[in-house]
Amino acid sequence: MSDFLTSLAAIVGAPYVLTSPEATLPFFRDYGGRFQGRGLAVAKPASTEEVAAIVRLCNAFQIAVVPQGGNTGLVGGSVPYQDNAIVLSLSRLNKFRSIDADNFTMTVEAGCILEQIQQAARDAGRYFPLALGAQGSCQIGGNIATNAGGILTIRYGNCRDLVLGLEVVLPSGEIWNGLRSLRKDNTGYNLKHLFIGSEGTLGIVTAAVLKLFPDPGLRETFFVATESLENVVAFLPVLRDAFGENLLAYEVLSRCALDCALEYNKSGIEPLATRTDWTLLIEICGSSESGALRQQVEDVLALGFEKELLSDATIAQNEEQARQFWTIRESVSDAVQARPGRSIKHDIAVPIAAMPGFVRDAVAAARLILPNVEAAIFGHAGDGNLHFDLVKGEAMPVEEYLSQWKQVNHAVHDVVQNYNGSIAAEHGIGFSKVGEMAQRKSPVEMELMRKIKAALDPDHLMNPGKVLQRTDI
Numbered sequence: 001m002s003d004f005l006t007s008l009a010a011i012v013g014a015p016y017v018l019t020s021p022e023a024t025l026p027f028f029r030d031y032g033g034r035f036q037g038r039g040l041a042v043a044k045p046a047s048t049e050e051v052a053a054i055v056r057l058c059n060a061f062q063i064a065v066v067p068q069g070g071n072t073g074l075v076g077g078s079v080p081y082q083d084n085a086i087v088l089s090l091s092r093l094n095k096f097r098s099i100d101a102d103n104f105t106m107t108v109e110a111g112c113i114l115e116q117i118q119q120a121a122r123d124a125g126r127y128f129p130l131a132l133g134a135q136g137s138c139q140i141g142g143n144i145a146t147n148a149g150g151i152l153t154i155r156y157g158n159c160r161d162l163v164l165g166l167e168v169v170l171p172s173g174e175i176w177n178g179l180r181s182l183r184k185d186n187t188g189y190n191l192k193h194l195f196i197g198s199e200g201t202l203g204i205v206t207a208a209v210l211k212l213f214p215d216p217g218l219r220e221t222f223f224v225a226t227e228s229l230e231n232v233v234a235f236l237p238v239l240r241d242a243f244g245e246n247l248l249a250y251e252v253l254s255r256c257a258l259d260c261a262l263e264y265n266k267s268g269i270e271p272l273a274t275r276t277d278w279t280l281l282i283e284i285c286g287s288s289e290s291g292a293l294r295q296q297v298e299d300v301l302a303l304g305f306e307k308e309l310l311s312d313a314t315i316a317q318n319e320e321q322a323r324q325f326w327t328i329r330e331s332v333s334d335a336v337q338a339r340p341g342r343s344i345k346h347d348i349a350v351p352i353a354a355m356p357g358f359v360r361d362a363v364a365a366a367r368l369i370l371p372n373v374e375a376a377i378f379g380h381a382g383d384g385n386l387h388f389d390l391v392k393g394e395a396m397p398v399e400e401y402l403s404q405w406k407q408v409n410h411a412v413h414d415v416v417q418n419y420n421g422s423i424a425a426e427h428g429i430g431f432s433k434v435g436e437m438a439q440r441k442s443p444v445e446m447e448l449m450r451k452i453k454a455a456l457d458p459d460h461l462m463n464p465g466k467v468l469q470r471t472d473i
């Protein structure tokens, strides 16, 4: 192995090859610490050419390559689990290559942090509409590799909808330059879509051309309280009729999820006077006159009360208050993880109208296994995407609760399947859902995926064991 490490250091420079346990630990453990991996080293290249040279070297030594961005993924996908593997960290590929404000595009390297991309777009008088709780540390390469969703998907789509072109280092070590900034291009198969959402199993994204948008303008942010998930479903078309495309975010929190967030943010004040089982955080944009937009919001809230869909509402009075509202929402994921025993997580999507039935059945299914669990449910209700996290009841020992993780996942995913939903709405399959996915996709779909993997990565060296099991190829 010393030959391999010497050659690796020759490519990236000795300071950028990490091998000691202390230095590699943060790269070998996933966000939240559920998945503790192991491997040979961490390599930190600074250019696409260096990435390609590393991949060729790994091919020669049959060493597996695990691409890693901000390591904020929640399914164990960015961590290696074998001795003969390296983490290839994209963090030094962080250049903003160009911005074309007139063509509404930006070309960035994979290691650029999402929040910095949003800021760079704003600095150019443009808007990049991918937004999620981990935006201060996740990287655009990771967002593309997971086809990230987030809070603005209802208006702008998933990451897939925001990418015009890609540069990818293939498992062979060749570089595919697909950095096109075209809005229309039907020349053959659209290869970029193969890599978007492939979770680092088909190649390493090194750069991307992103779509930019005009700034959405004035915004109004408001919390509403409601008694049922049926009301959450019924209020959505009321808002869509009123605001059309200008509905930016429609985020739901169950009582337990909101309580976790308020406890976690010690300064977090209960946003609404009325305690209900469900709360929505909504953001809309539009009219150039602030008074007119506020009036429209008040009108639609009045309609919601009239239809008996809402129990209470509060509109942020200024940007600072809107920020505080969002802090509550964005902290839920970490807040739930901070509970004793953390939480048994699910990232599911069902047709919007099926959300109430899904939650009823999934809570019942989980409680057959763990009678005292509470459901901290939060997420992107406008997309039918719920993070269905189960927190431990007071009396249950942590070990007993955690020992049921897989069984509970399976039972909840059965319910998802009954509602024709997805067991991985936005976080991906990673390491944790490989078996669950294989049991639920049709043989035809699994076989197609295996053939694609085998065609691009015959030696299964690119993020092995993620998305597909090795025995699958």
Ligand SMILES: Cc1cc2nc3c(=O)[nH]c(=O)nc-3n(C[C@H](O)[C@H](O)[C@H](O)COP(=O)(O)OP(=O)(O)OC[C@H]3O[C@@H](n4cnc5c(N)ncnc54)[C@H](O)[C@@H]3O)c2cc1C
Pocket: 031, 066, 067, 068, 069, 070, 071, 072, 073, 074, 077, 078, 079, 090, 110, 131, 132, 133, 134, 137, 138, 139, 140, 141, 142, 143, 144, 145, 146, 147, 148, 149, 150, 151, 199, 200, 201, 203, 204, 205, 206, 330, 333, 334, 426, 427, 430, 463, 466
């Ligand atoms: C608090 C919190 C909130 C979150 N909210 C959301 C949300 O609203 N929506 C959402 O979709 N996700 C959310 N996530 C999950 C996570 O942030 C996203 O999956 C994100 O896109 C991962 O980016 P990353 O850079 O951290 O990737 P990593 O975690 O480093 O990697 C994720 C996967 O992508 C692969 N990968 C990383 N970089 C590359 C690359 N350059 N080329 C090829 N493969 C690569 C890895 O091998 C791994 O399989 C949240 C996470 C946290 C902690």
